[in-house]
Amino acid sequence: MVAPHRKKSVVHHNPHDHSHDSTPQKNHHNRVKAAERKRTVSISKEDGIEYNKRLRKLHKEFLNQTEDGHDSEERPRSASNSDVELPILDPDCDPENPKKVTFSEISSAAFNIKNGVQRTPCVRSLQLSTKFEMDLYFKKEYLQVTGSFKERGARYALSKLSSAQKKGGVIAASAGNHALALSYHGQQMSIPVTVVMPVIAPLMKIQFCRSLGATVIIKGESIAVAKEFALKHGRENHLKYINGYDAIDILAGQGTIGLEILEQVPDVDTILVPVGGGGLIAGIAVAVKTLKPEVHIYGIEAETCPSFTEAYKAGHVVNAVAKASLADGLAVPSVGGNSLETSKGLIDKVITVKEENIALSILRLLEVEKAVVEGGGAVGLAAILEGKVPELKGKKVVSILSGGNIDSTVLGRSIERGLAVDGRLVRLDVVVSDRPGGIAELTTTIAQLGASIKDIFHERAWISADVFHVKVKVVAETRGKDHVEEMETALKKIYDNVQLY
Template sequence: MYVMMCQQQQAPSSSPAAASSSPRVVPSSAVKASLPKHLQHHQHISRQRSASTGDYIANYITPDSGNSTNSNRMPAEGGTGGTPDPIPPSTPPTTITTTTTMSAKEEALFDPWCDPKNPRVLNFQDVSAAAFKIKSGIMNTPCTRSHLSNLTNMEIFFKKEFNQYTGSFKERGARYTLLMLSEEQQKKGVIAASAGNHALALCYHGQDLGIPVTVVMPLVAPIMKVQACRQYGANIIVKGNDIGECREFALRMAKEQSLLYINGYDHPHILAGQGTMGLEIVEQVPNIDAVVIPVGGGGLVAGVALAVKALYPHVKVIGVESERCASFSAAMKAGRPVYVKAESTLADGLAVPMVGVNAFATARNLVDKVVTVKEEWIAISILRLVETEKAVVEGAGATALAAILAGELQELKGKRVVIPLCGGNIDTTVLGRCLERGLAADGRLVKFTVTVSDRPGGIAELTRLLANLGVSIKDMVHERAWIRSDIFSVEVKVMAETRDFDHWLELKSALEARYQQLRFATPNSIH
C-alpha cells in the first residue's frame, strides 16, 4: 500500500527535540518501489511537471540525491522584498520570530503555527507520513459510484467521509495532530475553538489516545454537539457569542495553562491529516479526471489537492464555496487571505470569513478552479442525497455536489469525478428545514393564495380541482376578515406538493384558468 513508504522515513514531530534535525527523505527509487504499480508511472511524471501546475510539491525529492527541494517560494506576507522560503511544517513554533512588534493583545492572540508572516507550505512527504500514522485509527471510507451519474452525465463517485465515527473527515487531521504531540504536551493537553466537527473529532480521539482536550464552544452551539463532546470526556467551555470570541478565549487559556491551541483548518498537521483522503481517493478510483471539494477554511482542499496533484498532476482539483462566504475566491483574487463577511448559510461548516494562511499557501497553485453556489442548490443537493443515495449529509458536505447540479461545471460532462461527502452532522430540525427548502426550490412544494366563493361548495371546488390534478394538499388556511374582495369571498392559503416542476406548471395553468385572484409564492426556485 502507498502509505508503507512512510515506514522508511521519520515523520515530522511537534516536539522541539524531534524537529531539531531535518526529516529524513526517502530516496526516489524507494518511494517509487513502495507505490502500487498503477501509481509508479504517475509518481515519475509528477516530478517532471512544470512550475505552472505547482512543481514545488512534485519535486519533494531530487532524483538520486535524497535532498528535499522546494522550487516555489512563497514570499512572506507583508515582507519588504525578497522571497524567503516558507517555514517547513516540521519546524516547532518556538523557532519562529517576527520582525514586527506586537501589542499585548496581538501577542496573546498570536498562533505561532498559523503565522501570516511565515506561511507553511506542505509537501507530499507530510501527507504520506500522516497516512502511515493514522491508518490504524481512521476508517478508510468507501468511494462508490453514485446513482446521480446518469442524471448529471458524469461518472460520479462519492467519498463517504460521513461514515467516520464522529461523522466527518475532521478525524483525520485531529488524530494526526494529537499523535504528533511531544510526550510533555500530551500530558498537558490541547485546546480548540469549535462548534462542530472539529470539536467532535478532537474530543473523540483525545479520549482514545488519553490526551486531555478542552474545547471552547459558542453559546449558539447545538446542544446535541455540546453533549456529545462531553460524553467523550472532554472539558467543554461554553462561552462567547460567536466562534471569534471563542478563539480569543481559547488562545488566552492556551498560553495561561500551557495548552497547545489547534486550529481546525490551518494547523500544518491538520492539513497533512486531511490530505490522506486524497491518497485513498486515487487508490480507490483509478483514472479519475477531477476531484470537486467543498471549501471553507481551506484545510481539506489544500491537503487533498497536494496528495492528488503529486501523484496525478493532470487531475483537476476544483473548490466549491457558498456564495454567502466566498473567502477562498476572495483570497485567490487578492493573492493572500483576506477577510470577507460570513452570512448565514446552510453550509455552516464552510462559513469561515478568512481562509487559513497555511492552507492558502499550500493550495493556491494546486487548485484549478473555484466556484460559488447559491443556497437553493445546497438544499437541492441535501435532498438528492437523501432520495437517491439514502445518505444524510450536512450542508457543507453537500456543497460540492451542488456545483454540479447547478451546472457550474459543464466541462466535466462525460468525465470521471470524485466528490467527498465530508460530513453528516446535521441537526434533525435543520434537516427537516433543508428538505422542505429543497422541495420548494425543486418546484415540488408550492404555496399559493387564491380567492374563492364563500358560498357552500366554494372551497370544495378548489380541493376537487387539486385532487383531479393529483396534487397533495399539505396545509390550508382560509381568511375572511382581512381581505378586500366582497363579503361573499374567502381567501385561501394553500401549501401543496407536486411531482415535479412540470406538474407545478400544470397546476398553475389550471388555477389561472379558473380563478382571477391568484398569487403564487415561489421564492428561490431553481427553475
C-alpha cells in the same frame, strides 16, 4: 560646543507623578489605541490583515524595548501589560510567515493514522451519474466515527505531540466537527482535551464532546471570540493549541483523503472539494497534484461566505462577510494562511453555490444515496445541480461528502426548502366565492389534478375583492415542476385570481 547628553526620563520618573508620563510602554499603548481607531473607521476588506500586521510590529518593538534594559520595576502602573494587552497569536499559523504542507508529510500522516480512522468508501452513484451524464462518485467521509473528515487531521496532530504535550493536553476552538474529532481521538490516545465552543454551537455536539471525556468551555458569541479565549487559556495552562483548519499537521491528515481517492478511482478526472478554512482542499491538492498533476481540483463554497474565492483571487488572506448558511461548517470569514499558501497554483477552479441548491443537494443525497449529509458536505453536488460545471459531462468526478453532522431541525427545514426548489412543494393563493361550497370546490379540483393538500387556511379581512369572496392559501405536494404548470393552467381556467409560489 557639544550639547550634553539628554538623560532618559525613566531614570528620574516619580511613580507618584504622572504629569510627564511618556515611557516607551505608554507610547506603545498610544500607538495600539491609534491602530484600533484606524481599524474601526476603515471599510477595506484587507483592514483586518493590515491591523494584525501593525500589532505584530508593535509587539516586536515592545519586546525589543524590554530587552534593551528597561527594568520592569521602573515601569509606571499605567503602562502595565494589562493596559497594552495584545492579541495572543498562534505560533503555528502566522499569516505573515505561512508554511506549506509537503507530500512527504501527507505520506507520513497516511501511515500514522491508518489504524485510527476509517478508510471510507468512494461509491459510484448510478442514478445521479445517469441524470447528469457523468461518472459521479461520492467519497463518504460522513461515515467516520464522529461524522466528518476532521478525524484525519486531529488524529495525526495528536500523534505528533511530544511526550510532555501529550501529558499536558491540548486545546482548540470549534463549533462542532473539529471539537468532536479531537475529543474522540484524545480519548482513544489518552490525551486530555479541552474544547472552547461558542454559545451558537449545537447542544448535541456539546454533549457528545463531554461524553467523550473532553473538558468543554462555552465562551463567546462567535468562533473568533472562542479562539481568542482558547489561545489565552492554553498559554496560561500550558496546553497545546491545535488550529482546526490551518495547522500543518491538520493539513497533512486531511490530505490522506486524496491518496485514498486515487487508489479507489485511479482514473478520476476532477475532485470536488468543500472549502471553509481551506485545510481540506490544501491537503488534497498537494497529495493529488503530486501523484497525478492532470487531475483537476475544484473548490466549492457557499455563496453567502466566499472567503476562499476572494482570498485566492487576491493572493492573500482577506476577511469576507459571513452570512447565515446551510453550509455552516464552511462559513469561515478568513481562510488559513498556511492553507492558502499551500493551495496556490494547485486549484483549477473555485465555485460558489446558492443556498437553495445546497438544500436541494441535501434532499437528493437523502433520497437517492440514502445519505444524511450536512450542508458543507453537499456543496459539491450543489455545484452540479446549479449547472456550474458543464465541462464535467462525460468525465469521472468524485465529490467529497465531508460530514453528516446536521441538526435535526435544520435537516427538516432543508428537506422542505429542497422540495420547494424542486417544485414538489408549492403554495397557491386563490380567490374563491365565499358562498357555501366555494372552498370545497377548490379542494376537489386540486385533488382531481393529482396534488395532495398539506396545509390550507383562508382570510377575509385583507382581501381587496368584494366581501363575497375569500382568499384561500394552500400548500400542496406535487410531482414536480411540470405538474405545477399543469395545475396553474387548470386553475386559471376556473378562477380569475390565481398565484403560485
